[in-house]
Amino acid sequence: MSYEVDLVVPVKPLHRAKSRLLGAADCGRRDPGAHAALALALAKDTLTAAAEAPGVRRVVAITSDPEVTSALRALGVESIPDEPDSGLNEALRHGARVLRETDPLARIGALQADLPALRPAELGAALAASEGRRAHCPDRQGTGTTLLVAGLGGELDPRFGPDSSAAHTATGAFRLLGDWPSLRCDVDTEEDLEVAAALGLGRHSGERLLARLRKPCP
Template sequence: MVPVKSLHRAKSRLLGAADRGRRDPGAHAALALALALDTLTAAANAPGVRRVVAVTSDAEVASAVREIGVASVPDIPGGGLNAALRHGARLLREADPTARIGALQADLPALRAAELGAAIAASEGGRAHCPDRQGTGTTLLLSSATEELDPHFGPGSSAAHTASGARALLGDWPSLRCDVDTEEDLTIAAALGLGRHTSGRLCAPRP
């Protein structure tokens, strides 16, 4: 699952990063959507991933993800990220009671499918998580086939997930650990190589 906020509320610390003097009022929302589309595209191509679902109540996001072949399920309005993930996990488990569920942050525009697949393989079927580049947040959370996802996203989520029994995955997966919240993060992701949606948005010619 990849949770995607309503675009007008997403990535507030990136305000201005996509505009760069163009005075385009839709630039920020378009960048937030591009980050999610690149994340979803990589996830859909990762070894070990059978199905990718976006959790969103934003009609524009739901339409855009359908265009890249990804299904969506509605969020619980006002419930927050962890509630959205628990809701999505319940729906997926209802469809397949033995499914192993993963939650992936929607702001990984440099994500490589092979790195995500390697992290999933390294988890060896157990409940696990991948810390972000700073080591405090979480970019990926995995359930086991018999345990709940039990998400604890938010400040200090890596420690919270470890405390809840999700083993930390610390492999050499820079694109999986590089979530983007600030312009500095975006610069680091660009050095790794952005996906086509994000790179196209940032390199789009000025009107």
């Protein structure tokens, strides 16, 4: 039986994305352009890796930012507008509905857009470990969620937000706890960036940050 997944990946407008990382790209100068470029690089690396993962049939970004849409189109990644524009969970429900309109039997998954070290093989291993069940992968702190997949024929039922791993567990989503550090390493802070860099950043994030991380700011 095939457990292939169609992934929806929400990407915030760049001017609102990753507020806790403001200053990380430019030694604390907090330049909006540098910050937007960093946020976009994180998303591009995530989506590129996700599209290459075994078990992933389709990857669609959910975004209303035209700059994001254009950049992803150049990578061959499709996107749909975040028409509800009323929060992460509503965006994911909207994306799931759109994908199901194309294929009512599609198995839907949600992936966070801030996984710049993501290795396709690790995402593929996590999807295989779900074995068709509704399941989720906690972040490296064990409280958040980086990946949520619906069960075969089931609804995604996203519960992202504070303590989302506990919320997903409480609604029946199996916890995926295998050896896939790049899938669990979402990036919200400079410390997270350093952990991701140690795992190996994707090309786009690496171009923005690797030299900066190796050479401390003055």
